[in-house]
Amino acid sequence: MTTENVYTICGMCTVRCPMVAEVENSNIRFLRGNPNASGMKTSLCARGVAGKALINDNERIRHPMIRDGQRGEGKWRKVSWEEALDYTAEKLQKVVDQYGPRGVALSDRGGPFRDFHRAFLRGLGSPNYVNHDSSCARNVQHAAKSVSGAGRKEVAYDYRNAKHVILQMRNVFEAIGVQEVNDLTDAMNEGCRLTVIDIRANVSATKADRFFMVRPGTDYAFNLAVINELLTKDLYNKDFARKYIQDLEALKSFVKDYTPQWAEKETGVPAAQISSFVHQLAKDAPAVLWHPGWMMARYDTTFYLCRSIYIINALLGSYGAKGGLPFVNKPKDAGYSGLKKFMDLFEKPKEKRADGVGWRYTHFDEGPGLAHLLYEAMETGDPYPVKSYIAFRHDPLMAYPEPDRLRQIFDNLDLLVSVTFTWCDTAWYADVVLPLSPYLERDSVLAAKNAIQPYFFMRRRAVEPRFDTKACWEIFSGLARRLGINELAYDKIEDVWNFQLQGTGVSIEDFNETGMVKLTEGPVYKDRDNLKFGTKSGKFEIISQKLEDLGMPSLKPYESAQSPPEGSFRLTFGRCAQHTQGHTVNNPVLGELVPENVLWIHTDAAEKLHIENNETVNVSNNGYTEQIKAKVTDFIHPEAVFVLHGFGHKLPVESRAYGKGLADNKFMPGALKKWDPVGGAVALQENFVKVSKVK
Amino acid sequence: MSKYYLFQDQKRCIGCMACVAACKSRQALPRGPFPSLVVAVGPRRVGNLPRTAYTFMPCFHCENPWCVAACPTGAMRPRTEDGIVTVDPDLCVGCKTCISACPWGAPQWNPETGKAVKCDYCYERVEAGLEPACVTVCPTKCLYFGTPDEIPEVRRERYARARAQDL
Numbered sequence: 011m012t013t014e015n016v017y018t019i020c021g022m023c024t025v026r027c028p029m030v031a032e033v034e035n036s037n038i039r040f041l042r043g044n045p046n047a048s049g050m051k052t053s054l055c056a057r058g059v060a061g062k063a064l065i066n067d068n069e070r071i072r073h074p075m076i077r078d079g080q081r082g083e084g085k086w087r088k089v090s091w092e093e094a095l096d097y098t099a100e101k102l103q104k105v106v107d108q109y110g111p112r113g114v115a116l117s118d119r120g121g122p123f124r125d126f127h128r129a130f131l132r133g134l135g136s137p138n139y140v141n142h143d144s145s146c147a148r149n150v151q152h153a154a155k156s157v158s159g160a161g162r163k164e165v166a167y168d169y170r171n172a173k174h175v176i177l178q179m180r181n182v183f184e185a186i187g188v189q190e191v192n193d194l195t196d197a198m199n200e201g202c203r204l205t206v207i208d209i210r211a212n213v214s215a216t217k218a219d220r221f222f223m224v225r226p227g228t229d230y231a232f233n234l235a236v237i238n239e240l241l242t243k244d245l246y247n248k249d250f251a252r253k254y255i256q257d258l259e260a261l262k263s264f265v266k267d268y269t270p271q272w273a274e275k276e277t278g279v280p281a282a283q284i285s286s287f288v289h290q291l292a293k294d295a296p297a298v299l300w301h302p303g304w305m306m307a308r309y310d311t312t313f314y315l316c317r318s319i320y321i322i323n324a325l326l327g328s329y330g331a332k333g334g335l336p337f338v339n340k341p342k343d344a345g346y347s348g349l350k351k352f353m354d355l356f357e358k359p360k361e362k363r364a365d366g367v368g369w370r371y372t373h374f375d376e377g378p379g380l381a382h383l384l385y386e387a388m389e390t391g392d393p394y395p396v397k398s399y400i401a402f403r404h405d406p407l408m409a410y411p412e413p414d415r416l417r418q419i420f421d422n423l424d425l426l427v428s429v430t431f432t433w434c435d436t437a438w439y440a441d442v443v444l445p446l447s448p449y450l451e452r453d454s455v456l457a458a459k460n461a462i463q464p465y466f467f468m469r470r471r472a473v474e475p476r477f478d479t480k481a482c483w484e485i486f487s488g489l490a491r492r493l494g495i496n497e498l499a500y501d502k503i504e505d506v507w508n509f510q511l512q513g514t515g516v517s518i519e520d521f522n523e524t525g526m527v528k529l530t531e532g533p534v535y536k537d538r539d540n541l542k543f544g545t546k547s548g549k550f551e552i553i554s555q556k557l558e559d560l561g562m563p564s565l566k567p568y569e570s571a572q573s574p575p576e577g578s579f580r581l582t583f584g585r586c587a588q589h590t591q592g593h594t595v596n597n598p599v600l601g602e603l604v605p606e607n608v609l610w611i612h613t614d615a616a617e618k619l620h621i622e623n624n625e626t627v628n629v630s631n632n633g634y635t636e637q638i639k640a641k642v643t644d645f646i647h648p649e650a651v652f653v654l655h656g657f658g659h660k661l662p663v664e665s666r667a668y669g670k671g672l673a674d675n676k677f678m679p680g681a682l683k684k685w686d687p688v689g690g691a692v693a694l695q696e697n698f699v700k701v702s703k704v705k
Numbered sequence: 706m707s708k709y710y711l712f713q714d715q716k717r718c719i720g721c722m723a724c725v726a727a728c729k730s731r732q733a734l735p736r737g738p739f740p741s742l743v744v745a746v747g748p749r750r751v752g753n754l755p756r757t758a759y760t761f762m763p764c765f766h767c768e769n770p771w772c773v774a775a776c777p778t779g780a781m782r783p784r785t786e787d788g789i790v791t792v793d794p795d796l797c798v799g800c801k802t803c804i805s806a807c808p809w810g811a812p813q814w815n816p817e818t819g820k821a822v823k824c825d826y827c828y829e830r831v832e833a834g835l836e837p838a839c840v841t842v843c844p845t846k847c848l849y850f851g852t853p854d855e856i857p858e859v860r861r862e863r864y865a866r867a868r869a870q871d872l
Contacts, residue, residue: 040731042841052836053844059726183719188844195717195845199859201866211748211755213719221754587721599726602736645748645755 017044017525019457019469021449022057022064023590024121025187028525029054031450031472038062038450038473046524048463048533049170049189056588056603058188063599064448065476069664070432071445072477081426082417082439084662091480091488098442099492101425102134105398111135112361113395115388117142117381118402122457123469123482126498126506127402129352130486133495137359138396141378145409149306149689151375153316156554156564157324159544161375164337166462167299169193169202171333174294178207178229178319179308180301183214185585203294205287207232209582210610210652211645220287224277226580226650226695227309227571233318234568235273235284236291238265240325243285245292247327254541255324257552264565276570278647295326297333305584306689310696313689314566324550330541337536338460341514344529349458349466349510355497364388364396373560374690382410382682382692389419398425402482403446407435408592408656408673411681411694429485432593433663445479447471452481453503456510462533466514468507468521562688578698579615579651581631583674592656596667606671608641610652611701616642620703631677631699638672640701651701707766707788709826710853711840716863717847720745720759724839724848728763731827731838738813740764740824741839761848763839764811764824766790772823775806781821784828791825794818826850 016031028044030052041061043050064070074094079085089097105113115138116131118124124141131139143151147162154162169175170193175182182190198204198217205220206212207229215221224232240246241262251258270281270288291298302319306312320329328334341348362369365383368376385406388396399420407413417439420426428437431446446452454469471481480488483506490498500506507518520527545551553564574580585591588604595601609629611621621627623642628635629651636658646652658673678684678697685692720743728741740763747757766783770790773781780796781803783789792803792812797820803812804821815822827837831850835841840848849857 040838040841051846052841053846054723054727054842055844056721056723056726059723059730059842062730183721186721186844191719191721191844192846195719195847199717199863213721213757215755216748216757217719218754587719587723588726598736599729602729603722603725643748644750 013039016470016472017468017521018472019449019454019467019525020054020058020061021469022061022594024119026121027054027058027188028467029058033472036473038065043188044525046526047189049193051192053188053192055186055188057590057594057600060594060597060599061448061450063597065450065473067598069596069666070448070477071430071437071443071479074445074478075443077441081421081441084438086443091478094442094444095485095488095492098425098427098444099489101441102398102489103493105424106134109395109397110361111359112138112364113397114138114400115140115364115384115396115398116400116402117384117404117406119404120378122459123454125352126455126483127486129355130490130495130498132353132356132359133490133498134493135359135361137361137363138365138384139379140365140381140384142381142404142409143378144380144382144685144691145307145694146305146691147303148380148691149313149686150302150304150316152373152689153313153320154302155375156317156557157320157550157552159546159551162302163460164544165329165335166338167301168333168336168462169299170197171297172197172202172299173297173333174203174205174291174299176205176207176298176300177214178301179303179306181208181212181214181585183217184212184587185304186587203290209647209650212584213587222277222279222283223645223647224279225571226582226647228277230311230315230318231268231273231276231568232279232284233315233322234265234268235270236288236322237261237318237325238268239270239285239288240292240322241265243288245288246325247295250296250327251325254543254550255552256547256549260565261321261552268568276568291326296328296331298323298326298328299334300328307691308693308695309571310684310686310693311566311569312691312693313686316689321552329550330536330538332535336462337541338462339464339530339534340460341458341464341466341529344464344534346515346529347513349456349514350512352498352509362393364393366393371690373556373562373688380690381406382685385410385416385419385682388422397423398427399423400427400429401436401440402429403431405430405434405436405592407439408675411675411678411692413675415682429482431479432596433661434593435661438661444485445477446485447475447479447481451475451479453483454481455483456507462535463528463530465526465528466516467526470525557688574649574698578700579611580649580695581674581677581697581699582650582652582695583655584652586654589654589656592659595656595659595670596664598666601666604654606639607654607657608639609672609701610641610643610646612646612648613642613644615648616640619701621701626704628702628704629672629677629699630702631697632679634676636672636676637704651699707783707790707826708852709766709787709789709831710851710856711763711826711837712849712856713761714847714849714857714859715759717845718743718759718761719845720757721844723842723844724761727838727842728824732822734815734822735817737816738822740811740813740822762809762811764790765809766826771806771808772803772812775802777802781812787828789826789828790823791828792821792823794820797821
């Protein structure tokens with residue numbers, strides 16, 4: 011029996027690790043990492059491994075469906091792809107005729123494979139593309155732009171060469187990117203220090219050399235004290251500062267009162283520990299990687315926290331440095347033209363965006379906009395009606411707060427389409443479900459990775475679809491053809507790939523051997539003596555004129571974080587290594603490894619409430635109550651409780667996930683309107699819940 | 706004893722269960738049995754730091770396996786060529802004696818077949834020159850598979866490096 015190695019890209023989470031599928035007789039025999047990619051070795055995380063279970067799962071969506079009963083009632087009519095696409099295209103056309111193309115919106119979860127469906131939306135003439143990022147890394151992105159003039163992905167995170175890695179609201183050992191984990195463990199084995207700053211001891215903290223358990227909401231105070239200590243003790247990199255940092259004096263005077271002693275009162279971390287930590291950072295600089303964060307949709311001022319992280323990296327000279335945050339190379343830096351874009355086939359719609367980004371809010375990136383403000387526009391009709399919405403691999407009813415309110419907003423839509431490979435709340439509420447083939451069963455558009463060693467990469471299907479599902483390019487080709495967007499009407503993936511490869515000098519066959527085409531011989535670090543920043547001054551800017559012009563401070567004075575009222579706790583949530591939020595909870599393998607979430611609560615708080623470890627307790631907010639098992643521990647801050655996100659499924663089609671654990675996003679009244687006005691992201695950890703014994 | 710040895714470097718392990726998922730996936734097992742498992746104990750306070758012990762528990766493939774002695778049908782036996790302890794599903798009658806006999810809980814119950822199932826070091830992969838599934842996918846490379854004379858010197862080296870930093 012021959013085994014074929016198919017080089018492809020994992021799709022179990024948004025990291026998208028390069029992988030190999032070993033295929034025998036059209037069946038997946040084994041999945042492993044693609045060792046040709048730096049830091050992958052043959053590794054995969056549990057979720058990646060469970061891709062096989064996803065393929066074999068009979069509880070996934072097997073065929074296109076059109077809703078029969080009321081929205082959310084769960085009455086479906088099985089239809090052919092012809093009928094599903096005809097129906098969707100007709101409804102879209104009706105909205106376009108009545109409200110204009112701007113009446114159509116589409117959201118996804120970001121990533122490298124977006125070009126085709128974004129081109130579809132642009133071809134239709136709508137500016138209303140959003141991604142999930144306003145519930146994720148928007149604050150990081152906008153913070154990066156405000157200091158460096160470029161987005162967060164302009165720099166890489168060089169774990170492998172770091173001497174000290176700092177994780178703050180970033181949990182590398184649970185929100186796993188395989189390359190990061192391999193690189194960090196290798197670096198730590200050679201003496202790299204790990205510092206974790208968090209409100210609880212997550213898995214990363216159990217591996218750390220230093221762990222600071224800060225009071226929830228006070229990370230910014232901690233970081234201001236770090237900046238103060240670096241500056242007042244002359245521990246910063248003066249050469250780097252002289253050459254590249256603009257307005258250092260303003261920073262010095264701003265942080266002058268934010269001493270470690272001051273921060274001790276806010277954060278609970280002893281001043282002496284902050285000070286010795288900063289001295290260690292100075293010794294390890296510039297090979298210091300203070301991660302600017304992933305899921306930073308936390309507090310309503312997290313933008314300034316992200317900014318402070320970038321400032322610390324700059325003060326240490328680690329911004330742009332090997333072992334810190336070196337600048338990435340793009341294809342053109344390596345002498346290649348980038349992949350040709352389908353988006354460029356169409357003019358950018360002149361219409362202003364429904365979410366207000368670019369005109370009402372000029373300080374935000376227009377690219378992926380802000381989804382929560384799109385939903386607001388759907389509700390109010392301001393600035394204009396948005397009447398159809400395609401949620402592509404995106405489940406806003408799980409990812410955003412206030413799902414019931416969102417459902418009411420979606421009731422204003424004439425058409426709600428879910429393109430998805432698993433069941434999810436949004437699919438259940440949709441009018442049409444267009445089932446996407448899981449990643450092991452689909453080809454994707456080619457993508458480029460900007461990195462220290464940049465490359466093009468290919469997701470190729472390992473096996474034929476088991477059920478009546480399609481790849482994204484097939485689905486949007488089908489819709490494009492019906493709506494007269496003929497530029498996107500394709501029948502073969504090879505034609506899609508060949509379009510993208512025009513002018514690159516690379517051919518499809520070049521991907522056969524390893525699934526990727528590396529664009530440089532090895533890692534290429536940019537010359538630190540000649541760094542160029544994308545800002546107006548060409549330097550790393552402490553004062554952002556753009557923000558100042560809008561009346562927003564570049565350096566925001568710290569405001570003390572609110573402590574919960576007596577008997578209440580700040581509700582926090584996060585990830586584990588076995589799940590990707592809600593969409594893996596029903597996976598047969600992963601659901602068995604971690605079947606439900608539990609409520610972390612501090613030992614002293616539990617004692618006061620007479621709650622024992624493993625006891626089922628009530629969690630309530632604003633009259634809404636759910637039950638969950640308590641995990642009583644010393645390793646969470648007494649002001650907070652914590653749950654894994656993505657549980658509490660209530661769909662009868664998901665037998666394994668049904669009724670297990672608690673859904674945190676139902677405990678956030680008013681949170682759709684609670685967002686960081688400078689960073690743009692929703693503030694998901696500004697909610698307080700009561701915990702009580704079940705009587 | 707099997708001529709092979711599977712070593713876990715606990716310091717590198719993050720308890721992510723990729724090994725466990727790969728094991729179940731390779732053997733196509735239903736809900737229930739875990740021929741290998743990472744047992745996490747913690748976090749506990751060690752010095753000033755939170756520490757969790759992540760202990761990998763496959764089968765040890767003993768020199769004198771109690772499960773083999775206990776098996777009444779001869780289903781459980783070490784392979785003559787390499788000592789890997791396997792259970793032959795054609796001979797297993799589902800009596801569960803091996804499960805009772807093993808002090809470490811290595812043999813597991815497969816409710817679908819009504820038979821015992823266990824870690825077999827993925828001998829088919831090993832015969833093909835590959836590593837067991839768990840070792841192959843481990844995201845921190847904390848698992849090493851080889852013969853006992855090849856056990857990596859990671860602990861000694863780590864200790865020596867730490868000492869060198871203090872000098």
